[in-house]
Amino acid sequence: MSYKPRKGFFMNINEQTDTIIAPLTPNTGGSVALLRISGSNAIEYANRFFSGTDLSDKKGGQFFFGSLRDPNGRIVDEIILSLFRSPSSYTGDDVVEVSCHANPFIVDQIIQLFLKAGCRMAEAGEFTKRAFLNGKMDLVQAEAVADIIAAQSSEGVKNSLSQLKGELSKQIQEIRTNIIRTASFLELDLDFTEEDLEIIHPTQVIKEIEQTMLSINAILNTYKQGTILSKGIDVLITGKPNVGKSSLMNALLDENRVIVSDTPGTTRDIIHEEIIIQNTRVRFYDSAGIRLTDSFIEAEGVERARNQFERADIILLLVDGSQELTYEDENLLKTLSQTYPDKTFVLINKNDLTTKSSTVKKIETTQLPSLSISAKKNINIETIKKHIIEKSGNNKSELQTGALLSNQRQYQKLKAAHSDLVKAVTSIKENIGYEFAAVDLRSAIHHLSEITGEITTDDILNSIFADFCIGK
Ligand SMILES: Nc1nc2c(ncn2[C@@H]2O[C@H](COP(=O)(O)OP(=O)(O)OP(=O)(O)O)[C@@H](O)[C@H]2O)c(=O)[nH]1
């Protein structure tokens, strides 16, 4: 791959040319700490303190053992120094990495040495930002770096790694190239309107754009699974008071985490705990029982419940199967079967007692999937977990080929590009001339360029890299 520095397009040149330093490892625990110094003076500064080898004429890609000494010749630590020369380094700058003993006093002394020499502390995400500005990676890849560290499942790590390798970028670049191709035909056609020469037939344009829309949709459709892989699954346990929500929470966590009692209204606040199921982080939320009294319509509880429903990836709606359904149960069943049929799972609890067949019948009419369980006697709890994993799509042994979309910024831009294409097709079908379609295609190209970072602004970059931690 050839690297094309993006330098010069951005406002603050000093920010890019300073030599910066930060620890790459946390400052507690472990036996070795790693520090990175990146910038045009990195090697010169390191040479001032490193006794062992003269680094000035050494090639990159090597490491050296020696001691680091302060200007008075006092030893700070015995270290291993890795040398990388521009552009063959993570950031694309000259880079020195110091592996020292993981004592916070040593780490701090080393940082102080380099700061006095003229370095400044790296900001959050600044190493990766430099890698982007130096053309070492595009924005999708840069965002994957943060996602690898934050991923909440082993498949999520795999997905971010394939994004880092550029698989998602490649797909987006291909789509962009196709749109540029279609757009150039349109522009050419517009150039020849005077001569009444048709360069491309409208049906052909529509066919090409619709093909591209399919490709975009295929990527958009991976978003749900992509986010689950990277962020884990949020499961809400809901139902009217006293149906056994907290008991179920405890059964799922396999510990007595929340208070259970036969007094309705025991749980007041939302409580969450997470466990790992089949390599995926699953967060369970036990909530206060939902009461649907007449005043419920006005109650702030409505808003709170609606927010909880909206945010959850999966909703476990609990009813007490040993009782007739009440107005509250039926109201919840109706609301959830109308608004969230795809993510609601009805659990008919207390099956250690006699289950009312009228209750089961009413639940069946909602057509929501359901399962008979006992939270107290631990019946069918594993089946619930299996359902959650199956619903999330994480049980597939192989992910589909190519990386999944897992980043909200990228998702929004891709959706924007898609609606530009919808507009373009509409205007061609309405026969109002290629001018409007050409504008829409240009806008789609712009949105795709923003995903990978061909087009970007300081504001976009700052907001992306602000989410990184120091030392990334
Ligand atoms: N027999 C039987 N009793 C259960 C079962 N699950 C829960 N219970 C009982 O039902 C009562 C209420 O249980 P909780 O888990 O506190 O119910 P909740 O839905 O969290 O109640 P609130 O927090 O008040 O909304 C307790 O007495 C539990 O022991 C079950 O499977 N079988």
Ligand SMILES: [Mg+2]
């Ligand atoms: Mg409770």
